[in-house]
Amino acid sequence: MDKNKRKYVIPGDVITTGPYRPEQNVILDGERIMATAIGISEIYDDSVKVIPLTGIYIPKYNDLIIGKIVSHSSLSWELNINSCYSGMLPASDVFGRNFQASSDDMTAKLKKGDLVVARIANFDRSRDPLITINDRELGKIDSGELVRISPSKVPRLIGKQGTMIQLIENGTNATITIGQNGLVVVSCENPDGLLKAVKAIKMVDEQAHIANLTDKIKSMLESSSV
Amino acid sequence: MTNVSILDELQRNKILELLETGQRVDGRAFDEPRKITIETGVIPKANGSARVKLGDTEVIAGVKIQPDRPFPDMGDKGIFICTAEILPLAHPTAEPGPPGEDVIELARVVDRGIRESSMIDMSQLVLIKDKSVIAIFSDNSVIDHDGNLFDACSYATTAAILSCKIPKWEIKDELPVLVEGQESSPPITTIPTSVTMGRIGEHIIVDPNADEWACMDARITITTNSDGNICALQKGGSDGFTLEQLIKCSEKSITIGAKIREIIKESTKGSS
């Protein structure tokens, strides 16, 4: 880690003083810029931020997420999206604007416990985030294994320009769908490949802060045993 | 609330598919309980205590012993009271407040497992007949919930009682007075061990974890004593068992109970 620009911080730690712009997970106290989360602080150009190592998922417009149906009304499904807010999937997103969906219509399409890949269509904090599954890559998940990781580790799982996720997919022939909210679905025809892929994902979750993680995962994937 | 959260369909299907091929999601055999670790004496200020980890379920039991008035019709016997609480920090759905029916059932099943086995010889806990007896309280605090609180609390209470020390009281002017520095081991006659099994379809699995618990059609908790006899039993869940299944369950509870009894004994060695 470049010592000048990055360091480990906990809430209350003073990262730097001076004319910097405070960005994510920092606050300004007089001249001091202080961390508000456990994580890694970064100073670049004129701004300071902290990359958190823990914390729940906060919905952001256009995020790809994986959610679980928990209930429905006549107008929408409610989803658990691993956040403090529930996702709302309007019936019109699936049936079209003019269709009057009955409860049976709703349950036939998506029922309690079903998992979907979706996007955040709209989110302002005054009400629950709006979800859409109206796109080719979105919709109900029929098969695969669900792995939960800390949402703060998702960037590490994707890697710089997707390098980490490609490493795992290529090394196992698995298809991996990563929700920004920390839910990951893994499908693989080969059961060994599936086990290795799941193990690799869990390794990233547990060891995201360790320097040679990529090498460790590479050697785990290449070894013949799991 | 011993049943937690909505299980997602993928996980439920996976559990059911694997059961059809004789496997469980965490790789255990049908008859295999999760890893059990028991540590006694974790609360030194209590008269006895134990911390049990059953997989990721974690319970701390504390035993407090003090003089009390006997129950009206049982003046020649000491008192045993067992409680359980699922702490709100144990699970996102656990709420603080007075216990609901699930928690009350949990406490009473654990209590009966110990009481009906006559684990403690209550006749040896009398200070003054009909006036003053020794009361043994075992309070279970569930601090992490991953299914099967019945067995976790039962093992914790059993280990805490086996390793407890009973203070000595003298009678002065008809009242019990504590004598410092003199303690004795509890009068133990047998070691009860509970085994909880769940039925999913036609399959019977031992020690269901939280996900399996959410799929169960019915469950049964059977407590056996050191002689291999059955001393307490409770069926739960919204479905039932056939006679054959009940007999199979009772057999499992005896053999598996015997193995777990050894683990409990091992953990309390050197404390009596």
Place this chain on the structure above:
Amino acid sequence: MGGKEPSVVLLDENGIRCDGRKVDETRKVTIKAGVLKNANGSAYIEFGDNKIVVGVFGPRDVHPKHLANTDTGIIRCRYHMSPFSVTERKSPAPSRREIEIGKVIKEALQPALILDKFPRTSVDVFIEVLQADGGSRCAALAAASVALADAGIPMRDMVSACAAGKVADTIILDVNNEEDQSGQADMPVGYMPNLEKITLIQLDGVLTPEEYKKCVETAIVGCKKVYEIQKQAIHDKYFANNGD
């Protein structure tokens, strides 16, 4: 204050206290972060003979809904003692003392939490005292702060805590059970070390103005020591390059 006749000597002629400590020494403190599987954040502390576990959930939906705040998240705090945690077994039902301590700890944590980005949610802090010794509310507060950071709740600063008191006309740091029962004053303090703000302070007993000042300063010294242990607990979980 207990007001009991001391059955032990609280401070002898060599300045040694009943448990062997000097007047400015704290008891042994250890903290572990992230000890529970289900809670979003958690911590376990041993402070002297206090053994306390804290679990944090949130931010999450508030039930009942009328408690929710449309502008900002709220914090709720429950302080509870296990029946076996004290010398004479305690009923599991919450006592008035526990409820007050829960409120006081909540108000000690509130200044540190940044919840305006989570309207209509609650951060729930659950404290369970498994074994109680003097100063349990300070120990609980210190552990709660670590549990909140572990859960990723945005915080302006950590909140540390330690009590100071008076025995035999001398100001002492970190009051234990005997000193609490039979001493002359007990002052628990909660403190944000970087913002230098006191967020919890109570007093049992009588102090002159000079003693009062010295007592607060002494408690702050104790808070800074406990802060180092909080930092270590977080470092051990998040920053240690522990081997494979």
